[in-house]
Amino acid sequence: MSIKRILTLPGQGQTLPQTYLSQLQKTKSSSDLNIPLLKEQFTSQLGRSFTNKLLQPDPYYSSGDFLDRTSILQPAVVGLTCQIVEQIRRRDEVSLINPDLIMGHSLGELSALHYNELLDLEMALYLARKRGKFMEECVNIWGSEYKLKRNRAKFIINCGLMALIIPRTIANPIELIQTELDKSTEFQKAVFIANHNSPSQLVLSGKVEELQKFTKSLQQEYKIKSIPLKSQIPFHSPMLEEAEERFLKVLESQGLFGSNVANQKLKYPIISNLTGKIATTSNEALSNFVQSFSRPVLFMESLQGLKTDFPEDKFEFWSLGPNANVNQGLIKANFAGADRDMLSANEVFSGVEEFEELFKR
Template identity: 30%
Template sequence: MKKIAFVFPGQGSQGVGMGKAFYDQYEDVQAQVKKADELLDIPLSTYMFEGPEDTLTKTEHAQPALLLTSSIITGLLKERGVQPQMVAGHSLGEYSALVAANAISMDDALKLVQTRGRLMEEAVPSGEGSMAAVLGLDGESIEAVTQHVRDSGEVVEIANYNCPGQIVISGSAKGIELAVEQLKEKGAKRAMPLNVSGPFHSSLMKPASEKFQQTLETVSILDAEVPVYANVTAEPIRDQTRIFELLIEQLYSPVRFHETLEKMVSEDLDAIVEVGNGKVLSGLVRKVNRRTKTFAIQDPESLEAFIEWYKED
C-alpha cells in the first residue's frame, strides 16, 4: 500500500462551479449536498454551483463550501480504498483534515465553520483590518518590519508561513499599509494587500476565538484516527483535548504550513494529495520540495487519475 498524506485547502481556493462535477455524477453526493443546504439553512449548493462569486466568497459561505467539497472527495477516496497515513489543512482546511481523521463529523464541522466564518467577519469592522502577501523576503526580516510597525501603535503580525519566500501578514488596515511600504524598501519582491474581509490569524481575532470556544464546546470531538498536523504547532496530534485547544488558538495564531510540509516530506511519503477545490497547496508542496509527487483532486477526472496511480504495483 502506498504511503500518502492528504492536505486540504483553505479560504481563497473557492470558485464558482466547485464540486459540481461530483454532484452531477454521484447520487450520494447529491444527498450530502442537499443535507448541507438544510443543515446550514442557506442555499449553499446554489452559491457553489452558480455563484455569484461575491456571495460565495463571503467568509461564512466560502468556509462551509470548501469543507463540503473536500469532505465529499475524501469520502469518495475512502470508498475506493484510499486511506491517508497523515493529514493536514491550511487554516480552514484543518477542519476538513479533522473530518478525514474521523475526529469531527462532517455535519458538526459544517456548522462549526459557518459560525467560525461569521465570527471572523464580525470581529473587526469592515475596512479596518487587512492582510498582505509578501514574496521574496525571509521571516526574520518580515518580523523585524512588523515589530517596527507595532512599535508605532498599529497591529501587524505574521499570519501564514506558506513556503520558502511566501509569507502572509495580517493586522489593521493602517498597519498593513505601513508594513507593505517598509517591506518593499527592505527588498521584498512583492508585498501586496489581499482581497480578504478581515485580519485573519492575528491578535485582532481573539474576540472571535472567545465566542467560538462556546460553539466548539457543544460539539463532540474524538481522538483522531490518523495524525493531524496542527496549524498552530506544525506537529502531529491525535488527542481530542489538544485538538479542541488548538482550534481555538488557530484563529489568532500564524499558520505554520511551511514547517508542516517539511515534516510531511521527511516521512518518506509516496505522494501528497491535495483534496478539494484548486491547486494552491500542490504548488506550495513543490516549492518546499520539487521531488515530492503531488496530486490535486478536484473533479472526477483527477480522482480517477489518482486512483489509477494508487493501485499500481
C-alpha cells in the same frame, strides 16, 4: 526506507468558483458523489437560498458578492472537501484510504477532524459557519446591518491579507519581517505574520491601510514584492482572539471539547498548523485548531518537521478538494533544492476534469 502517505486538505483560499459543484454534478462521476446528501446538509445548516445559489447560480448574479463572505465560503469549502474525499476514500482502488498523516491548511484542519470521524458532515458545516460568522463579527466588517443586494454586497473593507514574495537573497525572512514590524508602534498592533507558507512566501494579516504602508516599505528597502489577497478577514492574527473564545464555547456546548469529554486517539494523526508537530489525540487536535485562529499557520515548519522526524523516508502527498492546488504549490516550494528527492509524489485533485479522470480508473 519507506513512503509516508500524507493527505492534505485545503483552506478557504481567496474564493471558490460558484459553478464548481453544479459543474461537478454533470460529470460521469456524479453517481459516485452523494450530491443529494450534500444538498440536504447545506440546506440544513445554511438555508435553501445558499444551496440554490451554490448549485444553480444565476448568470446575472455576481458570484463574488455571495462568496466574498467568509461565513459562506468556509462551510462551502469544508462541505465540498469532506464530500469529495469521502467518496474517493470509498473506492478501494484509490490509494487514499489509509493515509499515514493528515495535514489541513488553516480551515482544512476542520475537514481533517471530519476525516477522523470526530465530526459528522452536518457538525463540520455548522462549525465552519460559526467560525466564519464569529470572524466577521470580530472585526465588525458586516455586523447586524449587513445586507446582500442582487449585484453588490455592501461592507467596509478595513482588514485583509497580503502575500509576500521573498527574494532568495534573504536568508531569514520571518525574523526580518518581525524585526521590521517591531520597529514601529504604528504596525505592532495592526500588521501580523499570518502564514509561514514557504521560504519564498509569507502572508501578512491586519488592517488594510497599515498593510499597504508596511509592504511598500518592504519593497523599497528589501525588494520584497507584495500581492493583495481577496479577503476581508485578518486571519491568524490577535485581532481574532474574540472569535477564538466564542468558538471554544460552541465546542464545549456541543460536547466536543472540555474536561468531561473523552480524549480519543486519532485514527489519522494531524500535523498541526499551530505547532508544526503531529497531534495524536482529539483534544490536542481541537485545541490546536482553535488556538490557530489568532496565531500564524506554521505550514513551512510542519513540512520541515516531517523531514526531521522521518529523515530516511520519502513523502507522497495527495491534495484534495477545491483550492487544493494551493497546497500542492506550497509543498513543491518546501521540497525544492536538496530536499527534492524526498518527495515521492505530489498529486492534486481539485477540478472537474481531474475528477473525471480519477473516476475512470
